Amino acid sequence: MSVVLAAVAIAMRTNLWWLVAAPNMVAVGVFVSAARDSVWQICSFFVPLLLAVGLLAVRTTSADTPSRGPLRLLLAAQTGYLITTVFWYAVPVASDKVLPFPSYVDAMYFAVYATFAVFLVAVMRRRAGNRAAERRIALTDSLILATSMSVVLWVAVVKPNLAYGASTGSTTVALLYPTFTLLLFALAARLAVGSGLRRSVPGALLLVWVGAEISGTPSTPCRASMGPSTTEASCPSHGWSRTRRSPRWRSIPAQSTC
Amino acid sequence: MVSNAAVASLAVHPGTVHLLAGSRLPRKASTAGDPGRSSDRVLGRTARLVLLLAAALLTDLTAYADDDRSMFLLVASTLTVILVI
Numbered sequence A: 001m002s003v004v005l006a007a008v009a010i011a012m013r014t015n016l017w018w019l020v021a022a023p024n025m026v027a028v029g030v031f032v033s034a035a036r037d038s039v040w041q042i043c044s045f046f047v048p049l050l051l052a053v054g055l056l057a058v059r060t061t062s063a064d065t066p067s068r069g070p071l072r073l074l075l076a077a078q079t080g081y082l083i084t085t086v087f088w089y090a091v092p093v094a095s096d097k098v099l100p101f102p103s104y105v106d107a108m109y110f111a112v113y114a115t116f117a118v119f120l121v122a123v124m125r126r127r128a129g130n131r132a133a134e135r136r137i138a139l140t141d142s143l144i145l146a147t148s149m150s151v152v153l154w155v156a157v158v159k160p161n162l163a164y165g166a167s168t169g170s171t172t173v174a175l176l177y178p179t180f181t182l183l184l185f186a187l188a189a190r191l192a193v194g195s196g197l198r199r200s201v202p203g204a205l206l207l208v209w210v211g212a213e214i215s216g217t218p219s220t221p222c223r224a225s226m227g228p229s230t231t232e233a234s235c236p237s238h239g240w241s242r243t244r245r246s247p248r249w250r251s252i253p254a255q256s257t258c
Numbered sequence B: 001m002v003s004n005a006a007v008a009s010l011a012v013h014p015g016t017v018h019l020l021a022g023s024r025l026p027r028k029a030s031t032a033g034d035p036g037r038s039s040d041r042v043l044g045r046t047a048r049l050v051l052l053l054a055a056a057l058l059t060d061l062t063a064y065a066d067d068d069r070s071m072f073l074l075v076a077s078t079l080t081v082i083l084v085i
Helices: A002-013 A018-033 A039-062 A065-095 A104-127 A132-162 A168-194 A201-222 B002-012 B016-021 B035-062 B068-084
Strands: none
Touching: A018 A039, A018 B002, A039 A065, A039 B002, A065 A104, A065 B002, A065 B016, A104 A168, A104 A201, A104 B016, A132 A168, A168 A201, A201 B002, A201 B016, B002 B016
16 A cells, blocks of 8 residues: 555656556556456456545645646545446445436536536636637637537437437436537636647546547536336437446346347 | 556656646747737637537437437537537
């Protein structure tokens, strides 16, 4: 344990961040290539989650005051993400019960995404320059990109959900996921075009994080409804949201994929 | 998983504290005040706008297709080009 902590401390003071990125990428590779529902796949799924929370906690405690505020927000969001994922996956498996859709897990995910958005706003405000013209150009660019994203989301996610005929509650919760996708995308686009983040490694990592997060968000309506007795009616979202990025339930039948 | 991997790497990168504190990041040479590079930026924005219109057109054209996957790939690739520019 002390060896690991020492390695983390060295990586944080030097440019050896790839020492953390490499095993994470190995975990992603193991998850993709391992047998479905195997112990290897499930363990590799939680490795990046636990590493992210642990390393953020170390970084937050050791950071200077100016960067501690945003770090605390990111740590809170990542911790919430970890806890929510445990509630979504481990608890139903242990209790052998199926989560309905919508459920409390969806509310927890929305709280996490809202915290992510607050974190991005905090970063954006700290990096906002004093040049009004630059800010206006960045805002225009981000609006253009967000508008294009909204077109995609409307056609691929919102429209199919509206036509699905599910209950009002299910449809509303299902549509909140693409709403958060659009919100995070707009904030990330504003950061990308206006703060010079693309020109630095931590900035690029931040954008990779947001990009990977929002690319998976449309699939999250299916998260809470995956289970042995899940039906299409309880999981209205479809289209590209059929893709999964997480371990499957052990006893999920073929017809319950959403 | 990739998003969590990126956060873990972000947590250990020494430049993260500068990024979150709002201080200046090490960056490439600035193009401010260079008329040639400024016109390049204007051209880049124009190209981005044209690609946006192309993406909207593609989305509109493929909205009637039954194959969601091909539609998504088309639009996603166009958006990627926009972001790269």
